[in-house]
């Protein structure tokens with residue numbers, strides 16, 4: 269009898285059938301709607317539109333588009349595919365934002381009760397479905413198990429290799445690569461659309477901080493388990509709950525997460541903290557001019573977080589450089605395809621200086637009018653700069669000219685929709701050297717001294733190896749000294765997206781320094797000096813980010829100036 273009552277009361281409360289719980293969705297809390305509406309029209313309407321159709325004034329500029337709420341499709345849930353989300357998921361989304369899209373983390377600007385209220389208001393914007401329809405809109409709350417390896421944040425290191433290996437097998441068996449590419453950079457399928465008819469790309473697993481559902485906790489395998497269990501409504505990303513046991517899903521997550529480089533994350537941007545100092549290793553003997561030489565094989569992980577194998581321990585660090593769309597002048601770029609690049613450097617007296625510049629781009633251009641390109645920018649007259657003085661970071665200014673090394677390229681025999689080419693594609697590279705005296709005044713130099721000695725496009729990653737002598741004859745060429753902090757910045761153009769000229773992604777000024785031939789005492793001394801410079805730069809970046817976010821949360825950013 270007792271048992272029967274228990275069963276009956278469970279049935280009424282919403283029963284756990286096996287491992288899943290089925291129950292009505294969370295009804296709309298009508299008493300919160302007034303506050304929710306106020307918050308919505310102050311903060312959300314700019315992107316999501318007056319009726320929630322995803323057509324606010326900023327929408328057209330954004331990739332991915334702001335969500336159209338009318339159909340009731342939500343990506344990040346703990347409920348089964350096609351079902352409505354629980355309040356709890358929506359609240360966490362609004363708090364943490366959707367990484368890799370323009371959807372901000374509102375936890376920094378809104379109070380808890382405002383977030384709960386606006387979520388309830390958003391639920392009333394859904395037209396095609398009804399959160400209050402307890403019968404037709406039942407939800408199945410998925411079961412995710414628990415982390416079998418008890419790893420902890422922020423980096424979740426220590427997942428056993430055999431779990432990662434099993435995950436890799438499941439990746440192949442379940443054909444994740446058809447969309448996510450052979451190495452997980454999202455380069456498998458260039459023609460996908462979402463349910464709203466807009467182009468969509470599979471996630472790049474090597475940039476897990478850009479996962480929509482990362483919840484600002486990008487290395488946590490749980491988020492991958494949730495994604496493969498629930499699928500992402502409104503997108504081609506399916507669920508695998510019937511194909512894979514929960515143990516399988518954790519193994520798959522172990523593999524997916526193992527691909528994402530462990531870098532310290534910036535609390536404000538939830539992206540890796542940039543490596544503001546690019547140290548160029550003094551390399552005795554011969555510097556290899558082939559990218560696949562072991563000399564150039566450093567992992568993307570920060571060596572301070574993940575120990576390197578012995579053979580790679582001596583290689584220089586791969587530095588993370590943050591890029592943003594150029595949105596200050598001329599033809600602006602609100603949704604650049606790349607938001608970072610990676611730089612490694614070596615030098616010696618005999619051969620000169622080498623910079624290996626790498627970035628992820630799922631698909632390259634096939635239109636010769638819009639080649640892909642990447643550039644390194646220097647002050648042309650380094651010797652005339654005082655202290656921390658630097659030229660204007662977009663093409664210099666009339667008093668402080670810049671020297672730009674630009675490599676434009678097209679992949680040979682390349683078809684973005686074709687089968688993956690395991691060997692990668694050779695690039696047809698054209699090197700240009702430019703002098704900039706300001707935005708309107710960029711000229712090609714007559715003589716070039718920079719070379720690209722090797723390059724490749726492989727599974728969604730471009731690699732270009734630049735080389736130049738330390739000094740040249742050219743009056744407008746940067747002359748590169750040893751053991752000095754030299755300002756340097758980077759630019760990148762995605763041809764596939766028709767980025768060209770000032771319509772590009774750009775970094776702020778970083779520093780590079782040519783390390784002296786080994787003299788440890790000196791390096792220690794410089795580390796102290798650099799600490800100060802570094803803190804200053806970090807402060808600047810944080811300040812910029814805070815300011816932009818504040819302007820935008822206060823509604824001060826006009827449509828034209830949205831920083832995305």
Ligand code: HEC
Nearest residue numbers: 311312315332333334335342343344361366369370371386
């Ligand atoms: C700067 C533009 C912008 C603003 C402002 C904005 N959003 Fe979004 N929002 C987006 C974008 C872009 C997406 C879609 C991202 C995607 O589909 O990957 C989105 C998606 C969402 C989703 C869907 C979540 C899911 O799981 O699919 C919700 C809910 C949401 N926003 C709520 C809000 C609320 C509430 C506010 C105001 C407090 C707000 N947004 C303000 C850009 C914005």
Ligand code: HEC
Nearest residue numbers: 442443444447469470471479480481482492495503504505
């Ligand atoms: C039919 C194409 C397709 C297949 C097959 C596919 N995915 Fe995806 N996946 C996508 C798309 C598209 C997105 C990006 C959706 C978005 O941006 O909202 C995505 C996103 C993801 C994400 C990021 C989720 C987030 O929070 O942003 C993960 C993790 C993921 N997929 C894992 C997998 C795994 C593991 C497999 C194989 C078991 C797989 N996917 C198979 C298309 C696919």
